[in-house]
Amino acid sequence: MKRLRQRRVSLRARLTLTYGGLFFVAGLLLLGVTYVLFDQQLAQRGQKYLAITRGEPNGLKTTVTQQPRPSDQEPFYADMNKVIEEERNKLHDAAATSLVTQGGLALLAVGGLAVGFGWLIAGRMLAPLHQVTDTARRIASAPAADHNLHERIALQGPNDEVKELADTFDTMVERLDRSFDGQRRFVANASHELRTPLTLGRALVEVAMHRKAASPDVIQLGETLLEINSRHERLIGGLLLLARSENEITDRAPVDLADVVGHVTAQTAREAALAEITVREQPGEALTSGDALLLERLVQNLVENGIRHNSGPGGWVEVTSRAREGHVELTVGNSGPAVPPYEIPALFEPFHRFDSDRLVTAKGAGLGLSIVRSIVRAHSGRIAAGPRPDGGLVVTVTLPACPGDDQQEHRMDGRKEIIRT
Numbered sequence: 060m061k062r063l064r065q066r067r068v069s070l071r072a073r074l075t076l077t078y079g080g081l082f083f084v085a086g087l088l089l090l091g092v093t094y095v096l097f098d099q100q101l102a103q104r105g106q107k108y109l110a111i112t113r114g115e116p117n118g119l120k121t122t123v124t125q126q127p128r129p130s131d132q133e134p135f136y137a138d139m140n141k142v143i144e145e146e147r148n149k150l151h152d153a154a155a156t157s158l159v160t161q162g163g164l165a166l167l168a169v170g171g172l173a174v175g176f177g178w179l180i181a182g183r184m185l186a187p188l189h190q191v192t193d194t195a196r197r198i199a200s201a202p203a204a205d206h207n208l209h210e211r212i213a214l215q216g217p218n219d220e221v222k223e224l225a226d227t228f229d230t231m232v233e234r235l236d237r238s239f240d241g242q243r244r245f246v247a248n249a250s251h252e253l254r255t256p257l258t259l260g261r262a263l264v265e266v267a268m269h270r271k272a273a274s275p276d277v278i279q280l281g282e283t284l285l286e287i288n289s290r291h292e293r294l295i296g297g298l299l300l301l302a303r304s305e306n307e308i309t310d311r312a313p314v315d316l317a318d319v320v321g322h323v324t325a326q327t328a329r330e331a332a333l334a335e336i337t338v339r340e341q342p343g344e345a346l347t348s349g350d351a352l353l354l355e356r357l358v359q360n361l362v363e364n365g366i367r368h369n370s371g372p373g374g375w376v377e378v379t380s381r382a383r384e385g386h387v388e389l390t391v392g393n394s395g396p397a398v399p400p401y402e403i404p405a406l407f408e409p410f411h412r413f414d415s416d417r418l419v420t421a422k423g424a425g426l427g428l429s430i431v432r433s434i435v436r437a438h439s440g441r442i443a444a445g446p447r448p449d450g451g452l453v454v455t456v457t458l459p460a461c462p463g464d465d466q467q468e469h470r471m472d473g474r475k476e477i478i479r480t
Contacts, residue, residue, distance in 0.1 A: 078177035345387035365393030
């Protein structure tokens with residue numbers, strides 16, 4: 060399909076070919092009609108007249124004009140008619156050759172000019188459509204769905220069909236922009252507002268648990284409530300991070316994924332040890348640019364996801380970072396239950412869990428991979444996931460490499476950036 064689209068002739072070329080084809084057809088018709096009329100005019104035979112000059116005795120010349128005889132048996136009349144017929148044929152051939160040859164050359168020259176002018180005119184007529192296409196392409200190629208929605212075509216010109224199309228497109232983009240902006244503000248405001256009662260509830264539960272007169276039932280209930288409260292806090296934190304990661308990253312700095320991998324594996328070592336999961340790391344140098352905290356959360360979510368959705372004691376998680384030509388790669392693989400390929404796209408949707416665990420005491424909030432995907436998009440990267448033959452998942456994140464100047468400066472500094480939360 061891509062090859063067919065690449066070979067498709069542009070609208071400008073099709074309009075030019077249409078203009079040129081119609082011009083050449085009209086020119087050929089005109090040339091043909093002229094030739095037919097000219098040929099008919101020469102083919103018409105009128106009466107023949109023969110002029111004979113005789114000498115008079117007094118030296119005067121008298122011209123006598125008479126009609127040819129009905130019979131051309133005499134040699135004089137036969138030769139004269141032959142000469143006239145040959146001259147007429149020569150005149151016809153010369154005129155026809157001149158008309159066809161010179162007329163054809165003139166048609167080609169004027170037709171070429173017409174095609175050229177048609178190309179220029181078609182370009183000017185289609186220029187507003189190119190402006191619409193360029194704006195739509197910039198919006199569609201944004202890392203996230205709501206990026207670049209602030210752009211407008213704002214087409215200037217006559218109030219024709221193209222301007223109506225551009226104005227309609229601007230109206231659609233404006234409504235989408237307001238919708239996405241309202242959604243982001245709602246999530247952010249709701250998350251901030253929900254943090255206050257959760258913090259207050261945690262404080263009250265802790266006070267009740269730590270009283271001297273607290274019974275074992277109250278302490279057990281308090282621990283359960285604190286665990287539920289902690290899950291709600293993680294959920295709200297995930298929503299805030301998801302709303303933040305949907306925004307475009309403007310303040311970028313060099314970040315080495317090797318440092319991030321080492322730091323995250325050290326942070327998750329306790330959780331992995333409790334779950335009896337082995338975390339292996341291969342932190343190769345992979346210098347990219349972006350938000351250090353978001354990139355750390357990206358690696359942390361992938362590692363924690365591999366630990367929590369594993370095959371139990373004896374499982375493993377492997378984290379690898381490496382540099383490729385023009386980009387860097389982060390790969391996180393883990394052992395675990397078999398994952399059907401058709402389930403993988405849904406894993407990156409918010410609040411989706413493969414094991415359908417909906418318990419309020421679940422460790423995850425169902426936003427881990429959704430946050431990862433949003434962070435990758437905000438950094439103009441790509442993410443791909445696939446099942447392992449023996450069970451588990453392999454997630455590969457591809458990010459743009461750090462520009463050359465920043466990379467040289469980072470290496471000359473002799474220090475590796477330590478990412479801390």
